[in-house]
Amino acid sequence: MRAFIFAGLTSIVVAAPALAQFTVSRDGNVKPDSIATRYKLDFAIPDAPAFTLLKRDQSSVLRPGTVREFAAQVSKFVSAEHGLSLPREFAVEFSPAMLIGGSTLSLSKYQRSPALYRLRLSAATERSSVGFTAASLGLRVALIDKVDLRTDPAFLTATTELTTGVNRIFADQVRERGPRPGMEITLDDLTPERKAAVEGLIEQQRKRVTERRWNADILDVAMGSRGESTDTTGKSFKLTEYAAWLTYGKGFGGWGQLLLGARTSMARDSVSGNFKGVGSAGARLYAGTNKYKVFLEGEGELKARDNEWLLNGGGEARLITGGWIQFGAGVRWVGSNKAELVGSLTFKLGVLGL
Amino acid sequence: MAKKKKKPAQKTAPAKPADTQAKDQAVAMATAANVPTARFDPAGGPLSAQVSSGFAQPGSYTLFLWELNENTIVMEKAGNFLNSDDDEYQLPGTNAQQDGRYAQALVTVAITPPELHYAVALSVIQDGKTLATDLKSGTGTAGDVITRTLWVLSAAQ
Numbered sequence: 001m002r003a004f005i006f007a008g009l010t011s012i013v014v015a016a017p018a019l020a021q022f023t024v025s026r027d028g029n030v031k032p033d034s035i036a037t038r039y040k041l042d043f044a045i046p047d048a049p050a051f052t053l054l055k056r057d058q059s060s061v062l063r064p065g066t067v068r069e070f071a072a073q074v075s076k077f078v079s080a081e082h083g084l085s086l087p088r089e090f091a092v093e094f095s096p097a098m099l100i101g102g103s104t105l106s107l108s109k110y111q112r113s114p115a116l117y118r119l120r121l122s123a124a125t126e127r128s129s130v131g132f133t134a135a136s137l138g139l140r141v142a143l144i145d146k147v148d149l150r151t152d153p154a155f156l157t158a159t160t161e162l163t164t165g166v167n168r169i170f171a172d173q174v175r176e177r178g179p180r181p182g183m184e185i186t187l188d189d190l191t192p193e194r195k196a197a198v199e200g201l202i203e204q205q206r207k208r209v210t211e212r213r214w215n216a217d218i219l220d221v222a223m224g225s226r227g228e229s230t231d232t233t234g235k236s237f238k239l240t241e242y243a244a245w246l247t248y249g250k251g252f253g254g255w256g257q258l259l260l261g262a263r264t265s266m267a268r269d270s271v272s273g274n275f276k277g278v279g280s281a282g283a284r285l286y287a288g289t290n291k292y293k294v295f296l297e298g299e300g301e302l303k304a305r306d307n308e309w310l311l312n313g314g315g316e317a318r319l320i321t322g323g324w325i326q327f328g329a330g331v332r333w334v335g336s337n338k339a340e341l342v343g344s345l346t347f348k349l350g351v352l353g354l
Numbered sequence: 355m356a357k358k359k360k361k362p363a364q365k366t367a368p369a370k371p372a373d374t375q376a377k378d379q380a381v382a383m384a385t386a387a388n389v390p391t392a393r394f395d396p397a398g399g400p401l402s403a404q405v406s407s408g409f410a411q412p413g414s415y416t417l418f419l420w421e422l423n424e425n426t427i428v429m430e431k432a433g434n435f436l437n438s439d440d441d442e443y444q445l446p447g448t449n450a451q452q453d454g455r456y457a458q459a460l461v462t463v464a465i466t467p468p469e470l471h472y473a474v475a476l477s478v479i480q481d482g483k484t485l486a487t488d489l490k491s492g493t494g495t496a497g498d499v500i501t502r503t504l505w506v507l508s509a510a511q
Contacts, residue, residue: 098409098469102408102409102469102471102473103408103409103471103473103491104406104408104473105408105409105410106406106408106410106435106438107407107410107411107412107435107436107438108435108436108437108438108439109410109438110410111410117410148468149466149467150412150466150469155466156412156436157436159412159464159466160412160413160414160434160435160436162464162499163412163413163414163434163462163463163464163499164414164432164434164462166414166462166499166501167413167414167415167416167432167460167461167501168416168432170416170460170462170501171416171418171430171432171460174416174418174458175427178425179418179420179425179456179458181380181383181384181387181389181456181458181505181507182383182384182386182387182388182389182505183387183503184502184503185460185501185503186501198499201499202498205464205497205498205499206496206497206498207497208497209466209467209496209497210496210497
């Protein structure tokens with residue numbers, strides 16, 4: 001084995017609305033603020049196509065995920081002198097339909113066209129210290145998403161029965177106390193018996209949501225393009241890559257998920273300036289629980305010359321403070337060269353918006 | 355003897371009927387309590403109340419219509435958001451009877467991830483036009499069950 005390549009990447013993903021906050025200490029650790037600690041992302045954070053292209057991540061498996069209204073991602077905020085700097089990579093991913101019409105979106109309207117609301121756009125930029133600038137745009141849609149509880153009739157029926165039960169208890173209290181215009185009725189306004197009954201129902205619902213399957217079937221389609229400029233003004237900006245992904249996730253019991261992915265791209269050759277096609281396919285098997293899992297993946301990339309092969313393994317864990325850590329190490333073969341070790345470390349933090 | 359000048363008769367506003375006073379009081383109270391007021395046309399079409407839940411959050415509601423200055427429930431309807439087509443209710447009685455009535459909605463939503471926002475609303479509608487809306491919105495955590503109270507006062511123009 002000729003070399004060991006460690007691709008250290010620390011990134012922050014901000015889910016839900018913007019204005020979320022985090023702090024980064026001198027040693028590069030990212031700590032969520034008090035608001036952030038209130039929210040722990042339930043499921044692993046999906047990859048945004050634009051960010052994947054920006055990072056030149058050639059992985060054929062684009063991690064799928066259920067739609068979020070807004071997500072942002074930053075990385076490379078530790079400078080060469082090991083001090084903190086403004087992030088050199090920044091990406092956002094959002095669902096335009098949810099952002100525009102989310103507050104008036106009824107459940108039945110969502111169910112009539114879930115693909116529209118699951119469609120996400122992403123954009124990413126990178127600036128380098130030597131004046132090089134890159135930007136990418138991405139689009140992703142989940143054609144199948146069984147993780148999405150708003151399209152699960154059994155869940156919705158059970159949930160609606162429960163909310164009807166809670167509402168009935170509050171209504172009993174309202175009838176007894178009469179109208180108090182402008183006043184909210186809260187749990188503390190209920191009699192002890194009613195309050196206990198409502199709390200019991202809420203606990204039941206929390207358990208139901210927690211127990212949903214992290215590995216439910218999902219099918220994601222994504223595409224994106226990347227461009228570069230050799231200066232900061234963007235005058236010499238030109239497209240350098242187009243890519244498309246197809247990822248299918250299949251769950252096994254409560255313990256596993258197999259992701260099958262394919263990626264095809266046209267990338268500009270840095271010497272000739274001509275576009276050349278590249279295709280890759282891979283499979284990744286996750287085993288464990290939602291909070292802690294290990295994975296094993298293999299993938300191959302077919303090029304005009306020097307095909308690449310990768311065998312990789314690692315783990316993923318949800319952090320107590322909220323967020324996820326992903327790590328992996330493996331072996332890569334390029335053409336007839338000897339194998340080389342590769343590694344990666346990714347930190348993703350989901351925080352609650354305001 | 356100098357003639358005493360007659361004092362001009364003190365002008366007083368004509369006494370309002372008791373129900374008008376009560377309505378004015380209700381409007382003042384609604385304004386103070388930040389309750390939206392639906393100013394309706396007495397000669398227009400019938401009023402209706404609509405309950406809704408945004409961000410595709412599932413849930414249930416109870417809609418009350420309270421008589422002016424009484425602990426009397428004129429109408430009570432319960433429903434859910436599985437189907438949004440049946441969440442609008444015509445208010446019973448004539449338009450004149452709606453003057454000063456409060457609509458109250460208790461709305462319970464279950465925060466269903468990945469969406470953690472909710473927005474619930476109660477609107478009073480006349481002839482297809484929304485006259486007033488009480489909207490409560492916020493963010494919860496996955497699995498939360500949240501109950502909010504919404505109010506709209508109906509008052510003739």
